[in-house]
Amino acid sequence: MFIRNERSIKEFMQLYPVVAWLIIIQLALWLLTGFLQTPLGTLIENWGMGINFYISQGEYWRLLTAIFLHADLMHVLFNSFALVLFGPALEQMLGKLKFLTVFLGGGLAGNIATFLLGPSIYAHVGASGAIYGLFGIYVFMVAFRKHLIDQSSSQIITVILVIGLLMTFIRPGINIYSHVFGFIGGFAIAPLVLNNVRPYMPWVRRQYVDDGSIQFDPDRWHKKQRNKRIFKNGLWIFLGILVVLGLFSRIF
Template sequence: MEDQAVCCYRHPDRETGVRCVRCDRPICPDCMVSASVGFQCPECVGSGSGTGQSPRANAPRTVAGGTVTADPRLVTKVLLGINLAVFIAVYFVGDSLVDALSLVGKAYDPRLPGEVGVANGEWYRLLTSMFAHKEFWHIGFNMLSLWWLGPPLEAALGRVRFLALFLLAGLGGNALAYLLTAQNMGTLGASGAIFGMLGGTAVLMRRLKYDMRPVVVLLALNLLITFTWSNISWQAHVGGLVVGTAVAYGMVHAPRDKRALTQWGTAALMLLAIAAVVAVRTVQLNG
């Protein structure tokens, strides 16, 4: 006889292995509120459950300590919208906009009086290239991945922490690409951030004791494609994966009494590492 799947009492379509420590009802990541021990459901937290505290003092929190919001997909939607808007602009403007947004270390542009690139002071390329795509298949794959991976991560981490993971993973991927690729090679796309979200999803699923096999298979498949297909920046993928995994680990494993210090300390450490990589490569190219 097979075991019957246990589903969240508020979201019957979502399987879960976590229960509220007060009422023992099963709860999914969207409904988990961190307690001193384990997790509580929103109803128990909102009522105070005999703690003598007001609902305001027991504001629902995500597994990472973020604020529970009515729309746990808002940041994901905004990021998706920015990517689509930039893609439409690139489609109509053409290669000149792609050249202006893409990640380039140092290159000569015949249309300008001098060189262009990150090493030439155009630091913004480390960020803008994360939102630029040229091919339909490229943006299609990345946006489907963003829409699939984003909402669960955003719900579990909270908006600010999720945005920090996305941006740091993207910057980490671009920093490694800047360090290891030819100085005049252009790189663009949100793939580094997407790989960071994959790493973050694996960390979150392990933290919640979910079945890891689906995300491990997905990650392995994406890494296989990364290292076997041509014209794919494996550096951006690996860099994003490493940074995203590290940031997510700091977010979901931070001790409750030192949560903010651990979480934002981890994020700051990753940002410093990214800055160091960029600084080293810039010195190499300008030396």
């Protein structure tokens, strides 16, 4: 489910427009607010950050806008990578509207919990709660909709969730409320959006690039297995890097 085999960025955008536009929006906002530091970016940051005090004064839009803002380059790149990895399968399975509902629902659940449970002066940004909302959907499938997710994907989700939750509690500067309640929000939404959905079938969505020719690759099975091994090895390396970064962030 998590192997990306699109031939180009254009094809990715055609197949998964909601995921693509979410990434474009959050990268563009980071450029305005973090890299270029334009006056417009400063205005967006001042009026978009999730600041509990201002939310308590009636600025409730911050619960939503904070999802799309990020603190630094690594923050926005990590969340964009997570969207590329975990968003496409859900967008195809659920459809554009349901997928967007899950993404925003997880983000809002995390930000509302941050507002209700966090300090009054607490400030936060990021799509982490929304990403954990997607994890909530996947974990619901692992537990109650096993026909929608293959065994290897179930194992990957379980490992990533465990490591993610551990990092949530041991790494400084993490919005624990957003991660935990974003996940709970996605898990709670799951039974409402998973009715009458089919498993992820990327080959169905790729029919529009079929030129009608008949091709046979006798080595296709070995290539598929090799790609899976490469993906799994790369994933473990990536997770290891995250753990090391998390540990070093505690030291320095």
